[in-house]
Amino acid sequence: MAKIIKCELPTNSLLGKYPNQYIDxxxxxxxxxxxxxxxxxxxxxxxxxxxxxxxLLKLRNFIVKAFGLKGSNVDVRYIKNSTVKVGQSFGLFKVFEMNQREIVLGEDDKHLNFRVSIYLEQIEKQSNLIISTTVNYHNTLGKIYFLLIKPFHKIVVKTMLIMMLKSFHTS
Structure with a gap:
């Protein structure tokens, strides 16, 4: 199984310029x-x-609808062969910025803004993949919402990172 470690945001990450009260x-x-x-x-x-x-995301979408928050519906069957460009959305995740080593996704909503960085460092055949998240609360609802989902967030990010690593590992 792939080893996942908690780390710092890369110093040259695009994500560093986004305001936040939470980062991992x-x-x-x-x-x-x-x-x-x-x-x-x-x-x-x-x-x-x-x-x-x-x-879990479908359940989240159902619950947040009652609070007037944004939901999403992503049909993953069409994603694998998609192209990624700034302004494009994949469900709740809009592409904000990108360069050769990093893509910043996220969404702005009335309770909070979040950004997710997919950052790839390659040294010959070895690649380091870093997923970073920032959250910027707008109000008490944003703080409460993230407090409730934070334990799930950490598990989901680690699981998704493992699945991504497995899909590209060849030796």
């Missing part, structure tokens, strides 16, 4: 005989997630 980052490593792009990794963020995470 997790890292894993994989080895691939083929070149892997940050776009491929970002698409895997969506299509490799296990069914229990998809079910």
């Amino acid at each position: 980052a997790y890292q894993g490593t994989f080895i691939s005989e083929k070149e892997v792009t940050v776009e491929q990794i970002t698409l895997a963020f969506f299509y490799t997630s296990p069914q229990w995470i998809n079910t």
Whole structure:
């Protein structure tokens, strides 16, 4: 099983300029005989997630509807062959910025804004993949909402990172 470690936000990450009251980052490593792009990794963020995470997101969408918060509906069957560009949305995740090594996704809502960075460092055949999250609360609802989902957030991010690593590891 892939080893996931808590780490710092990379110093040159695009995510560093976004305001936040919460930040975390997790890292894993994989080895691939083929070149892997940050776009491929970002698409895997969506299509490799296990069914229990998809079910959890559906439950979240149902609950937050009562509070007037944004929900999402992503059909992962079409994501694997998509292209990634600034302004494009994958359900609740809009692409805010991208460069050769990083893509920043997220959403702005009335209770909070969040950003997720998919950051890829490659040294020959070894790749370090870092998923970082920032949250900026707008009000008490945002603080309460994130307090409730924070334990799930950590489990979901680590699980998704493991699934992404497995999908690209070749040796």
